[in-house]
Amino acid sequence: xxxxxxxxxxxxxxxxxxxxxxxxxxxxxxxxxxxxxxxxxxxxxxxxxxxxxxxxxxxxxxxxxxxxxxxxxxxxxxxxxxxxxxxxxxxxxxxxxxxxxxxxxxxxxxxxxxxxxxxxxxxxxxxxxxxxxxxxxxxxxxxxxxxxxxxxxxxxxxxxxxxxxxxxxxxxxxxxxxxxxxxxxxxxxxxxxxxxxxxxxxxxxxxxxxxxxxxxxxxxxxxxxxxxxxxxxxxxxxxxxxxxxxxxxxxxxxxxxxxxxxxxxxxxxxxxxxxxxxxxxxxxxxxxxxxxxxxxxxxxxxxxxxxxxxxxxxxxxxxxxxxxxxxxxxxxxxxxxxxxxxxxxxxxxxxxxxxxxxxxxxxxxxxxxxxxxxxxxxxxxxxxxxxxxxxxxxxxxxxxxxxxxxxxxxxxxxxxxxxxxxxxxxxxxxxxxxxxxxxxxxxxxxxxxxxxxxxxxxxxxxxxxxxxxxxxxxxxxxxxxxxxxxxxxxxxxxxxxxxxxxxxxxxxxxxxxxxxxxxxxxxxxxxxxxxxxxxxxxxxxxxxxxxxxxxxxxxxxxxxxxxxxxxxxxxxxxxxxxxxxxxx
Numbered sequence: 001x002x003x004x005x006x007x008x009x010x011x012x013x014x015x016x017x018x019x020x021x022x023x024x025x026x027x028x029x030x031x032x033x034x035x036x037x038x039x040x041x042x043x044x045x046x047x048x049x050x051x052x053x054x055x056x057x058x059x060x061x062x063x064x065x066x067x068x069x070x071x072x073x074x075x076x077x078x079x080x081x082x083x084x085x086x087x088x089x090x091x092x093x094x095x096x097x098x099x100x101x102x103x104x105x106x107x108x109x110x111x112x113x114x115x116x117x118x119x120x121x122x123x124x125x126x127x128x129x130x131x132x133x134x135x136x137x138x139x140x141x142x143x144x145x146x147x148x149x150x151x152x153x154x155x156x157x158x159x160x161x162x163x164x165x166x167x168x169x170x171x172x173x174x175x176x177x178x179x180x181x182x183x184x185x186x187x188x189x190x191x192x193x194x195x196x197x198x199x200x201x202x203x204x205x206x207x208x209x210x211x212x213x214x215x216x217x218x219x220x221x222x223x224x225x226x227x228x229x230x231x232x233x234x235x236x237x238x239x240x241x242x243x244x245x246x247x248x249x250x251x252x253x254x255x256x257x258x259x260x261x262x263x264x265x266x267x268x269x270x271x272x273x274x275x276x277x278x279x280x281x282x283x284x285x286x287x288x289x290x291x292x293x294x295x296x297x298x299x300x301x302x303x304x305x306x307x308x309x310x311x312x313x314x315x316x317x318x319x320x321x322x323x324x325x326x327x328x329x330x331x332x333x334x335x336x337x338x339x340x341x342x343x344x345x346x347x348x349x350x351x352x353x354x355x356x357x358x359x360x361x362x363x364x365x366x367x368x369x370x371x372x373x374x375x376x377x378x379x380x381x382x383x384x385x386x387x388x389x390x391x392x393x394x395x396x397x398x399x400x401x402x403x404x405x406x407x408x409x410x411x412x413x414x415x416x417x418x419x420x421x422x423x424x425x426x427x428x429x430x431x432x433x434x435x436x437x438x439x440x441x442x443x444x445x446x447x448x449x450x451x452x453x454x455x456x457x458x459x460x461x462x463x464x465x466x467x468x469x470x471x472x473x474x475x476x477x478x479x480x481x482x483x484x485x486x487x488x489x490x491x492x493x494x495x496x497x498x499x500x501x502x503x504x505x506x507x508x509x510x511x512x513x514x515x516x517x518x519x520x521x522x523x524x525x526x527x528x529x530x531x532x533x534x535x536x537x538x539x540x541x542x543x544x545x546x547x548x549x550x551x552x553x554x555x556x557x558x559x560x561x562x563x564x565x566x567x568x569x570x571x572x573x574x575x576x577x578x579x580x581x582x583x584x
Contacts, residue, residue, distance in 0.1 A: 140312020
């Protein structure tokens with residue numbers, strides 16, 4: 001279920017959690033709010049000054065009044081200007097710090113999640129949360145300071161108006177519930193549309209990301225029209241929802257302004273009568289009307305802040321949805337330390353279900369230190385799943401897996417994974433240099449150790465052909481290298497890590513014969529002195545293994561050496577004959 005499809009159980013829970021993040025900066029937050037109150041006081045005071053100016057214009061212009069008015073105005077706006085500077089600087093700085101912290105937490109959450117959780121979501125949803133959703137949160141929360149400041153401005157202006165004619169002001173107050181209802185209704189609609197917008201935007205981002213990664217497949221199968229049509233369909237739906245949200249947001253302001261204009265017209269008519277009756281002075285009427293006119297600005301800002309806050313709430317719900325994904329695997333992380341592997345790995349009655357399907361059933365086997373154990377079987381038989389449980393990429397539900405007699409769930413994950421190197425057929429490389437991609441195997445390695453690892457993996461053969469050598473940038477996912485070159489960098493990374501346990505998952509299956517020969521030579525060297533779990537479908541790579549486990553539908557059907565299994569004329573023999581008959 002995607003974040004856009006989930007509704008919070010507790011109203012405004014996301015906002016409360018969001019404000020808790022901002023409250024960590026409470027001293028700066030309080031200072032910014034206090035400065036906002038100071039700014040809010042300036043407008044009501046300026047209205048009083050204007051009232052005095054208008055009244056003095058009807059009296060003796062030669063008095064000393066106009067000597068101090070400029071000084072008062074300059075003083076007011078000097079204080080207001082500096083208060084605005086510090087208010088805006090502090091609130092924006094707080095906002096950026098909180099967003100940076102949340103972005104760090106979101107990224108850390110993503111890279112630390114078990115694969116079972118990551119497999120349930122699309123990459124575009126995470127990218128959208130990191131970028132689009134957090135931006136919406138920032139825009140909304142930054143304006144929340146207006147919800148503190150502008151009501152004070154509004155109350156100050158209403159107080160000035162009440163000073164001149166409290167009865168008229170009291171009559172105007174009765175429209176506040178109508179305005180509040182308009183704000184609440186529009187805010188609710190904006191939140192609903194925003195949640196829908198962000199869900200659709202994440203779909204767009206996911207489709208774009210998948211299309212970039214699978215561009216070769218798209219071209220080969222001529223999927224451009226199909227995917228373009230799908231993108232346009234999502235885009236049009238997104239556009240319709242955005243336009244609906246815009247209409248709601250833009251309609252609120254003219255409604256409030258129209259109500260305000262109607263009230264001001266009534267005030268002017270009524271005020272003229274009060275002046276003729278000698279109850280009000282012209283300056284007081286101007287100040288009264290000006291106060292109500294200026295009151296529309298804080299109302300507008302309150303409305304804008306409310307709209308953005310509702311959108312921010314919808315975005316925060318999505319962000320916290322990701323942050324609240326349970327750490328399924330890490331839920332049982334032990335405290336036992338392990339620094340070496342010296343004895344054996346034991347799988348005892350291991351069972352695992354994935355998305356409601358039994359992936360493994362009652363798997364039991366042992367791997368002694370220094371042994372090479374191969375896993376063979378048809379696609380989907382459970383080979384890769386079995387080896388993926390050892391570094392706890394996935395969680396098993398039954399049985400135990402132990403290293404040197406200790407259940408791996410009782411070990412610290414960092415220690416457990418430090419013992420294991422993993423080389424797969426789908427080698428992942430970062431958009432960085434060859435040197436840095438090898439160094440990820442052990443970030444504290446020296447340059448000489450990295451160069452030695454590259455030599456062991458036969459990387460030096462192709463590195464020498466490039467002008468920049470080890471500092472060659474290899475492109476996104478290593479696209480500027482061949483499959484064999486990418487695989488050798490992955491092997492160099494494993495050499496550098498020097499872990500005692502090695503998992504090879506179809507490490508040569510996607511290579512041509514020449515590349516396979518070079519890579520296999522590097523792998524043979526890497527396997528020396530290490531305990532190896534080897535997943536392969538080519539029998540030429542498993543014949544020399546100490547033991548072979550034959551998987552079928554999540555169960556180990558047979559076990560033995562190559563010659564022992566061939567003599568049984570069972571599942572292994574059938575697979576072997578099928579593969580070699582296809583080569584004839």
